[in-house]
Every structure is written in C-alpha cells, then in structure tokens.
Amino acid sequence: MLIKKPADIKSSEITPRELYLNRRQFMLSTSAAALAFTGVNFANPPAQAQSAGKLANVKKSNFSTSEKLNSLKEITNYNNFYELGTDKEDPAANAKYLTTRPWTVAVEGEVKKAKTYDIEELTKLAPLEERIYRLRCVEAWSMVIPWVGFPLSALVKLAEPTGNAKFIQFVTLHDPKRLPGQKIPTMEWPYVEGLRMDEAMHPLTILSVGLYGEVLPAQNGAPIRLVVPWKYGFKSIKSIVKVRFVDKQPAASWNMMQPQEYGFYSNVNPEVDHPRWTQATERRIGELRRRKTLMFNGYGEQVASLYSGMDLKKFY
C-alpha cells in the first residue's frame, strides 16, 4: 500500500530519479512521511483545504541540489514564522488563520511600471521551476527543500526599475487576525527584509509559490515568499504583500532589532559566529551529527563574486 500510493502522484515527474528513490527510502523509514507523500496533509487538514493543489507544468532546474530531501512533514512542521507563533510547531498549528485568497502584491517605489498584482497573475508571470535548495537557518539547523517558484528577476524586469533603484524592500502582510503572532510585540510588525539590486537579480533568488509540487502551505509563507539560498533563512521573507524599490539600504526586521547579531547581508558564513552560538557547524534536520557549514551555504561558486572586495566580517 505504501509502495502504490506515490505512483499515483507521479513524483517522478517533478524530481530527478535519484531523489524519487530517496523519497521511497523516506517512506519506508516512517509511515508519517509516507502519508505526507501521498498528498494527504495530515498535519493541518483545515488549513490546507483552501489552498492545497498541485502546480502544473513545473520545470526542473539545473540549480537544484541532488542531496537527500527533507520530508514534507519536516518542512511543514518545523518552522520559524513568528507571525504564526514563536515555537517551531506553532506555525503548523496556526496555519488555519492565514487565508491567502484574495491576495495582492504591490510593486512600487523607484520603478516605471508600478503595479498591484493579483496572486493568480503573479503565479503565471514566469514559467514555474522546481528549485531544490539547501536552507540554512541562523539557528544552526538546515534542510533541503524542493521549492517551486520563479526568478525574482522576472518581476524586477517587468517593473522596470529607475536608475535610483539600488535596493528592494519586501514587506509581509500585517493583519493580526490572519497572522495572530502579530498581536504579541515580539518584534516590530510588519516584518520587513531587503536585498541589494544585484542580489535580487541573481538567478538563484526566487519567489516561491509552492513546495513539493503543490501550492505553498501557509506555515511556509503562503502564498508567495522570497527564497535566497545563500543567506540565513530569515532573509527569505514570507507572505509578501509589498515589493518596494528604494535608493538606500532599507530596514530589515532582525537587523533593526539586534544589529550586532544580525547583519543586513546575513550571508551564510561559517567564519562569522553569531554572538550567541557558532555558525561553523549546523545540524541537518533528520541527521544526528552536526556537519560543517559551507561558505555561502555551498553557493559560493555562483554568488561569491557579488561580494568581491567586501570585508564579510564587517558586512556580515
């Protein structure tokens, strides 16, 4: 029975064969994971009902890693999304509050084509790709996640930034009814993040609308979130409602709160420790032993040139 189900969802269509085989290993390891792969999202049935759905025509990408994937159960039940609660399991439990339709994203600021996009339109802006990326959290754990999305550069090009546009600021939805964690003043709401223009245009930088071939679950930042795989996870802002082109380095939530602990760049860097814990090693979720953290989370070949000449100990 466990063997038969995955064939129904044809996961081999969206992931390379060796990953597909990996998944089969997972299934055998825990029945819960097996359930997850059949598409039965037992973790939050009510929340998923409104947004669940398979994404069509998802292309594979050469940017994907062939490492062993984390299970859907791990990816959707171990989240840092303070707007849905500060414990790791809170976002899955509170996912039901975050309704994601209707949803619009305003593109504004230093652009020629300012526009408010409907989420449906945004999802069709560019061909969807599966990007299997490592995600390295600033708390020294990591996962391998099969995102579905499209390059942020596609949206930037459409907006036609003016010569003044040097940075982009992203803003999360501010609505304590749908994001009840915002009723608690843990941080200043809404959450904001930023990228330098060349970082935003880099082909690795995507806007994600899906996970494991399906519509993005609320706890992972539905309906649309940023994914910047060479930076600590908190840079990859969730549930975006505003993309604002600006001429100066914009405010970023963690950076504002504790500038000596979280830099604006926050590139994964094993040589610059967080003041309160080491960044030299990390625990890959599902593994027992720590592994060495790689510079730029292993994406140095693609992104190191963005920072040539910069002292990364200073601009952490």
Next chain:
Amino acid sequence: MLICLKPLAFIICLIPVAQLAYGYYSDNLTANPIEYITRFTGSWSLIILLASLAVTPLRRLTGWNELIKLRRMIGLFAFFYAALHFSTYMVLDLDFDFAAIAKDIWKRPYITVGFSALVLMIPLAVTSTAGMIRRLGKRWQQVHYLVYPIAMLGVLHFYWLVKADIRRPVQYGSVLALLLGIRLAFRLTPIVKTWRAKGSTPLLPSSAAPRGRKEVGAGTERSA
C-alpha cells in the same frame, strides 16, 4: 500523610522523563529532537528548581510543616534534569567535542551562566545526604543559600538565549522574584515587629521574637 506525599512528589517529578520517553518512541519530538530534548530538560530543571524554592514559603504560609520533607528530593530532581540537560548538549548536540564545549562556555554568556548554575548545583547535591547535613551543622545552611544565585543564573541563562520572545524567561523570573520577595518579607516582619515592640511589652510569639532580636542585635554589633 507523609507516607504518600513523598512517593507522590517523586512520581510527579518523573512525569517529564516519561513524557520524553513516550515522545521518543512515538517519534513526536519535532523534526529536531536534540533541540527539543535540550529545551525540555532545561525548562523542567528550572521549573523544578522554582518548585523547590516554593516549599518554604508554602510551608510558612499554610503551616503545613511536612512539606519541608519534600524539599531535598525536589531540589535533587532539579539537579537531575540539569544533568540531563547538560548531557544532551554534551553528548547529543556536540558529540563530546570538548574544544567546542570549552569555547562555548568561555565565549557565550548564556552558556557561561548556565554552566555556572550547574557547577554550583554540585555542592548542593553532594551535601544533601543526612550524614552531610549532620556533619556540616550550621554551615550546611550557608552552603545551601547557593540555591538563590543558582536560580538567578538559571533565569538569566534562559533570558539570554531567547532570540525575541522573552515572555517565558520573564515569567520564570517573576516567579523567582515573588519567591525571593516572600522570603524577604518573612525576614523583615519579625524585625519590624521588634522595632515596633521596643519599649513596650513584646507582642511577638515567643518563638519568633528571640530570632528577630538576635538578628538585629548581631547587625548592630557588627556595624558598631
């Protein structure tokens, strides 16, 4: 009464371990079990430590003197969970990498204070036997005043390790402040009463009066 009170407290203090074992076997310790176990044992160590500090105020407020017989066991359980907590960190998290552990203790203030709290708990655990209590006599009490800095270091450890949500460490800190505040009130009451009673007939119950006077007396003598 006492006969069932002690085993009952013993069992209650073991519930978290059972919960952890059950969580382990039912694969329910989140996607990051090592982090979960670290936080779980750390939390229970501090909660039980606060419970041990609540014994004396409760006893004095309720007059239920038998409670005192639970204090040693509860205190030892706080040490037990702290030891589990540290073992999780040393064995599961850092895999006996003593260089990394030493660096953490030296460099990370939250680990420095956590480690200090654990080290300070050791003499309390060692001197908790009946033999030691007898042998140390009055000094035993002095050694066990260490529990106050230990609890403060535990709360500080928690406060320093959270990233943004300070609600729980603040709650634990408030409980500690309350428990210490009650003690201060107990200490001051007889003194105040003594001052009030000065020159008139002592209104104090005979048990409390000499103690209060002695303390005031000792203080004046020293400062003189």
